[in-house]
Amino acid sequence: MRRTRYVRTFWDIFNLIALAALVGVLAGCSDxxxxxxxxxxxxxxxxxxxxxxxxxxxxDSGGPVGGYAHPPxxxxxxxxxxxxxxxxxxxxxxxxxxxxxxxxxxxxxxxxxxxxxxxxxxxxxxxxxxxxxxxxxxxxxxxxxxxxxxxxxxx
Incomplete structure (x- = not known):
């Protein structure tokens, strides 16, 4: 039982860190x-x-779909x-x-x-x-x- 509680706590902390990182990335998108x-x-x-x-x-490439390759x-x-x-x-x-x-x-x-x-x-x-x-x-x-x-x- 005790080990399960520690494992669960680890995953809870991991998920919080992942969530914080995701929020930080999203907040940085408008910068x-x-x-x-x-x-x-x-x-x-x-x-x-x-x-x-x-x-x-x-x-718009203006060419047919699947045609020959165009330069970028x-x-x-x-x-x-x-x-x-x-x-x-x-x-x-x-x-x-x-x-x-x-x-x-x-x-x-x-x-x-x-x-x-x-x-x-x-x-x-x-x-x-x-x-x-x-x-x-x-x-x-x-x-x-x-x-x-x-x-x-x-x-």
Missing amino acids: GVSDSDVKFVAAGMPPQFESFRMYSAAP ARLQQGCQAIIRSASGHFRESVILESKSAESFDLDVVRTSSGWTVTSDGLAPPIVNSTGLRTQFTNCVSAIEDKVRAEPEKIE
Whole structure:
């Protein structure tokens, strides 16, 4: 009996340590955006944006399934914003060719106290601050250009 209790205690402690490690890993997933990048992104958000998202998008190969092998394609940067207009809110998306082999995951949400900037950790921006800032600027500009080209959405 006594041995069973010790074994059970060992597994209880092991499970608690495993749970703590898992929670730590999950909590770290939203990290990955430096304070300076958060400030840069918040300063660059257009006033009509309610939220903004950058994500990795798989390129369309355009070829037949099961065909010959293609060289690895560059990642594409997906960008999406929820935009406030006179008639309500609408979603606008663009897909950009990545100039490098990187794309970034970023979520930006307007709150009552400013902007919340996070990353889910799949492509953390902290790895390449310059690349993040370039892609962010390109994404915001592309969405703004697309909205300007379709003025009926704003009205």
